[in-house]
Amino acid sequence: MAIERRTLLKAITAGAGFAGAQALFPAWAQTGSRGVAPTLATLSGREIALSVGHSPFNVGGRTGHAITVNGTLPAPLIRLREGQHARLSVTNTLDEDTSIHWHGILLPFQMDGVPGISFPGIRPGETFVYEFPVRQSGTYWYHSHSGLQEAMGHFGPLIIDPTGADPVAYDREHVIVLSDWSFLHPHEILRRLKASPGYFNQQRTTVAGLLSGEDRMSASERRMWAEMRMDPRDISDVTGSTYTYLVNGHGPQENWTGLFEPGERVRLRIINASAMTNFNVRIPGLPMTVVQADGENVRPVEVDEFQIAVAETYDVIISPREDRAYTIVSEAVDRSGMGRATLAPRLGMSAEVPPLRQVPNLTMRDMGMDMGAMDHSAGGMDHGSMDHGDMNMRDRSLAPPNMAVGVGVQSISPMAENRLAERPLGLENEPHRVLVYTDLVALNPNRDTRAPSRTLEIHLTGNMERYMWGFDGRRFSELVEPIRFERDERVRVTLVNDTMMQHPIHLHGHFFELVNGHAGHQPLKHTVNVAPGGRLSFDLTADAPGDWAFHCHMMMHMHSGMFNVVTVRPLDGVAS
């Protein structure tokens, strides 16, 4: 009798524990989610209340400390409608300042949520009310812009339904929030990177790898990298050695599962809310049709895999016809780990999880040196002197006059190329279709058809050995001048990546048009991933007066100085 009772109690406790754990996820992120139909409200309406606080977070059998919104990781789904007036009150129950930035949302600058730029921040115990008219639709997200709170779980999805008919037809939708979780405090992660930049890298080249051939790199190539003091395996600064990659707050073991019925068109709204991880996303056995990027509709393009940089969003349509499960794979670009989730007709089903693929090797192109192009074009150059990277990797004459070439600049790309048509890092040789930036074509014609009246070049600079990052050789803490735009001027901004790392660059308050060969239909983005050693341009109509943040969305790069303020003036008529 006693035993039975204990067993029963255990069963109840276990059940309650499961239910309790699930309660820590908002409804849409609970495993077994039937999806978020437009009618199913999570947090919506005229008044939305959010509360920022501390929460325990459980993954892989361990419990850590998270900073959450309304007690969940990810934060609740906020669902707004284009044309409505949004009113979101945010209460801070932390003992430090907090904030919420509405990522990708067009709004008055004082509602953008960046402490020190848009507003003073939300002090402990205070409530700040964000109010703005909703002028757009699509998939977005929101997160803290205070310290490194975002890396501790303070992020969530934000979906805006269009007023008119959605050009994207679907029967069911799921929100897929990708993130990276560490039990280390993000400040400790950054401290370790400053102490030893390769601290988290467990995939470096080795003698064993040379002898076995597994490193896929010859001794002479390795010598060249070593001479330059550059690590060809420096793909991600923070890796699976400390990160657990999450899908909707679930680790690979927890296997978040979203349901579908065979024959349905399912829309996946995929958001990369990671602190430091770019992901390769694929669903083995299912092609994906990309219909939206960064909240803006694009002409449908079918792919088998795409890379999603930190802070980007992609909406894809899938059409599973079979009564079987599919695995959603979000593999870290350095292949040190993966997030994994399942799409299935019923709970409890799962599909094969593919193994991690080989870590990519960086190449000379990632250093902004195209050896092949040089051979063809360098008629007068002394080829002997270019042996083993003797080429000047830090030629000041290649820097714009306003760039500070100091200790924070390890290299200056000698021939940074436009790499928008290239497959992203590590996916060059995949046998299937991979999305490239030139595949993105805006569904609607671009509104501003004026030619840019001026150009502006900004270099993304860094020193991996000192873990310093900045724009034009300066960290934000060096009291840099803001980047100034005249209101409504149209500028072609060129970003040149002088480093061998990817940098997802985000501009607040605006969409910019990626100059990718589709004039008139250039895709609108709020975040663009600049390839290592690459360059790209975007056209910006600076139509949002005020001050805005402009930064790399890799949290540790931003926190190390890759950040600046964009000012759009005059402000006439802004304050009433």
Add this chain to the structure above:
Amino acid sequence: MRMIAAFVAPLVLVAAMPAAAQDHAQHETQTPAPDPHAGHETTPPPQSTSAIGSDTQANAADLYFDAAAMARARQQLIAENGGMRTYAVIVERLEAGFDDDSETYAWHAQGWYGGDIHRFWWKSEGEGAFENELDDAELQLLYSRAVTPYFDLQAGVRQSYLESKDRTELVLGVQGLAPYWFEVGAAAFVSTEGDVTARAEAEYDLRLTQRLILQPSAELNFAAQDIPDLDIGAGLTDAEVGLRLRYEFSRRFAPYVGVEWTSALGETRDLRDALGEDTQSTRAVVGLRALF
């Protein structure tokens, strides 16, 4: 007791640091270095710039929020994005050595606290035989400034605790990363007696696997003049060459085994030979490397 201070002092300093380093308020603000191209001016738009010029509102948010609150938030934003102060502790060697005659111990550690450019740097090393008192120990307290992408210039003092006589010296050195990933350092020392000595060091991590690492290292010492107190003759005085194989269970716990050869050289060797001292030794070593 004084000798122990050489090792204990930096640890005390370091123990005090983590708390401070985690504190947001401790962020460093860098004064911009004088730069002929300073100003970050962008190409002026071909159109009239009067609109920008006439707009005197430097910080747009001051229109809506208390200017003092904005100024506070702005300061924090500036400090947080690039101005972080932090620390590191690198215990390169904490080891026991064995040869036919003696069992010895030695340590070699350094660490720093500060921002990206300016750092307080300390270094300590020492050795002794288990059955005797500490042979010698030293502690360097340095200001370290990043001067090139890979090298720091360091200046400060070195206090040595020696069998014969303690010494205080000024230090001027460089430390950094040379091509091919060689960790190198060189320093000159000027003692209160006016003696000038110098030291050069290099080490290299050869990764056999991700965790098994073979580290050759070398250290050379020089003297510009005879220093009779220390039985040192002018010129190259001594060398230390080591080879250590460590296994990194983690960056914080990497035990190793190795061998170390030390020898007095040149006139110093002659001098010590004449005194009947050992001038050369080869020891097997076992120890621990740790990075914090």
